Amino acid sequence: MRWGSNTWVGGSLVAIAIGVAVFAPWIALTDPVMDANLMNAELPPSWEFPFGTDAQGRDIYSRICYGARISLTVGVVSQICNSLIGVTLGLTAGYWGGWWDDFVSGLTNLMLAIPSLVFALAIMAILGPGLVSLVIALGLTSWSYSCRIARAQVLSLKSQGYVQAARILGYGDLRIMFTQVLPNILGPLIVIATLGMGGAILAEAALSFLGLGIRPPFPSWGSMLSEARDQIRAAPWLSVFPGLAIFFTVLGLNLLGDGLRDILDPQSQTRRA
């Protein structure tokens, strides 16, 4: 099995992000919350503060390190929830059809019609702010894309000879879905999931900005970005560095997703070999 350059670059970026999150206490220069010092407020990047400081004089670099923990958790865990829900519903709806398909399609349309952020807001309002409720709120509200893609793919695969052959050989419905259908529709689903991770990181920013996500003073990339909004001209480093962190992480996830899709596809393996 050969790994393409996508996988290496994407994997490295994601590994760095995860490394930063895990080792935040050791690589951060200062405490992200407690070391506020108004004397240092809004200093541009320097040797002492590599990414500058924010309005409270806290080190942006250290806050990004700690913020990685929240942003990555929210992005990855909520997207895994979304994919599990979406793929399960889409796969069964497409395969079984009938009233179940009507029900799932109706639900999907409902979810698509209401902006998922509004849904998430409602859930957050019920559960209250915090990391766990963030993951739940974002993990339950944007599965409609993967559901739609999964359903459409199943519909086109269902009449393929090998799915019929499996039924003729006596395979059960679940076995057919997991061994015959799912492996052949994974590619687009992985891409959707990795794209969604970036979306979830940004959605977390929006919720945090509204005061329903991570409460200040605790840092997350999204909330740092929203706090920096007003000073984008005066102190661009406030928004540039968290933005770059999000950019590289999402890029890494997308490249990794592409790479995984290629690795999982036996046809692309021999093409490269």
Place this chain on the structure above:
Amino acid sequence: MSDKLPKKLPEKLPEKLPEKLLELDDLAVHFHVGSALSGGVKTLKAVDGVSLDIKPGECLGLVGESGCGKSTLALSIMGLQPPTRGHIRLNGHELSARDRMETARTVQMVFQDPYASLNPRQTVRRTLADPLRLHGVTNKTEVEHRVMDMMDKVGLRRDRADRYPHEFSGGQRQRIGIARALILQPKLVICDEPVSALDVSIRAQIINLLLELKDEMGLAYILISHDLGVVEHVSDRVAVMYLGRIVEQGGWQEIFEDPRHPYTRALIAAIPDPFHRADAKVARAKAHGEIASALNPPPGCHFNPRCPMKADRCVSEVPALEAVADGHRAACHFRNTVA
């Protein structure tokens, strides 16, 4: 054969062969198309009153134009398409009472398109071994032995077992498809246009392979094809279908040498004959026009709008499938007068 499936499998080639392996009795499959909002619901009679039977070890050729219901009939026999009316009996058991697993070990199917009928994510080994495991062959060495044995039988090299379908050519893929159909040692194999997607140069190889396997494993075939050349070469008996009904059936010699239904004659006349070996009588029997829609079939004999011998009776009265000679039946009012 030394390797047998577990006890659940009915014994292979018992002392007394059952008279009929498969029996179709007035089978009909109707679909409802359209909706009440868009011009009303119509009934599409894909299969309309087909009666057939297959004896063990026999090869029945099922012939007809595209859209005449051949493939629907096949799906129905496989239990994938519930019949609207009629009975399907396999080894004397009614379809509804049949266990799916039992059916899988008795009837299998070879598909038309070898590119779409193999899972691109499964190696040959997995494609062949999974069904065995599912049907209770758990011993690893036995599974391996049977997979390798089957690969030998269909002419695939053993060292190719861990390759994926896209690494094979069309003909080799069809061999994999045949291996998959035979791995459970069925008694009846439905071959749905098994060679029409293949290169002409490969067709003879696959047909010969099917014939060899038939003798070796005591198989019965239903060979669905619109290629009369293939059917003539392989079949013991031939059934001709037109718009969901069987219009003529009989031994291949009777069908090819003494066709009684004008549609059968038209089909035979349509076989390419570059050396002009056929006599002029058959060559004249061409059908004109297109096959009618199964949504709105013509009254009486379905073939009447295209028939060169159409009479008033053909429009008003549906001809029954009646005997011409022993085992040879045709559904034409003029079955005994045509010549």
